[in-house]
Amino acid sequence: MSKDYPIPAGYLERETEVKKSRFIARVYPVRARDEVRALVEQAHQDYPDARHVCWGYQIGRPGSAAEAAMNDDGEPSGTAGKPILGVIQHKDMGDVLVIVIRYFGGIKLGAGGLVRAYAGAAESVLSAVDRVVQQVRAMAHVGCGFADEQPLRHWCEGHEGRIEDIQYSSRVTATVSLPETHQEEFAAFCDAHKMDYRFDT
Template structure:
């Protein structure tokens, strides 16, 4: 998981481009796993079942060091659709993003160069208009504390955008905290002052 914030789609957006009577409908949105990406593609196919091609590319994770990326020409000549879509995504440096470009053939062949330009252009159109949010990396830490320390810790969590994911009560309180990565130093200061143990597993 990246420790740096990065831009990610804030919503799903569609833009249409017409090239020599072929319609290219580009749909962009946020995905955080291969499963979500496949579901996004299936939805696009379901929404435009009569289109000739549903070409796509996605990039998951920090665009500077992506966890995974994939693409498909979906029946177009090799290298003329998926790769241009992915190239534009990488150039825009957006993470957790998928673009599906749906093509309705207009009867005029575009040639390999024309296809590359059309798919890149459709992707560029939709990503240029796409509202972005900032993905804030989060981390999970386990803490061991006394019963009297739980309430102060919960108070700290509520002030720092942290969420208590799990609490187990035994001789001490075992608590799992999900928090923004940039809040970890502040948590370490807080726990040191309160005598709370952190385990980083």
Template sequence: MSYKIAIAEYQAEYVVKKSRFIARLLPVRNREEVNAAVAKARADYPDARHHCWAYLLGPPADARGAGMNDDGEPAGTAGRPILNVLQHGHLGDVLVIVVRYFGGIKLGAGGLVRAYSAATREAVEAAPCRQREQLACWRARGDFACEQPLRHWLDQHGGYLDSVCYGEQVQLDLRAPAAQAETLAALCAAHRISLEELI
């Protein structure tokens, strides 16, 4: 499925009743990158009251992974509105963290939903993006030494590692641009990795 992805981190700010909502949008490929980005936002804005977020992995209308966090705001007033904007937007493989500085005037539940939604929408609509290449799914199996070259190849070719299973061999389920099928097959042949395309 074809969809757009952000090509760089982007930040937008929305102010209402003296409260600042700083929306940081960035491309992510997995939950580890989400966790690292949220930790960095907390470090960058340590004095903010809330660091609320939501992410989508995969296309916006059919994500294979999604998550959200209200970070102390009333339940459903921050993470859910951020996620709703992402699900109805044009970007996939995306994380939005909205950092809130309280301005002294309470917004109420409805006001919070509107503010978090508006901040997210501003970031989504203005972020630089490009079309993601069509991805295909493969399953690779080999000895444990094959994992590192596959991970490196995925990083270099815009691919993703969906899961790793360790047994007598290592099994890696991955997604990569369909146009790179020949180079992936060549890498696997060179490292004696069995490769099958998943439907």
């Protein structure tokens, strides 16, 4: 069974209207909580006069997400963030943030109406966004001499690897993320260059 999973291909925005209230839904691919915070803050800046900026996200594989959270931003508890997250979970999509910005139109929707409106807004944007497959990634911790830093960077460039962190002291220590499918190849590369390495389990 493949561990790869679909994620949003990029940013998309859709607007719906329910009883004169505007619901502006945004979807983003996200990999970390810091990204979520920054994008929610951006939504507040883009729509400073909006009544509510509600959101839900999950990071990791659908069905066994590493992290998920939601926020009602002043709407009655459970009427905004929860339905947004519920739609995300039904879409079988990982690494996804949905923000729904609401402009109140003067007509109260009631709790049931809010749940339907926020779920509908999330549905509209998640149904429209393209998907790409996210490969499950492994994290490796590498120690090497300064001369080996460039070959390490070169290997990463050619194998969808990313250097997430690098520290310099008497030698170079790097944290590398790479597709799980390349783990054996990476181990062989490290062995050939006499680098220390270990994978997160």
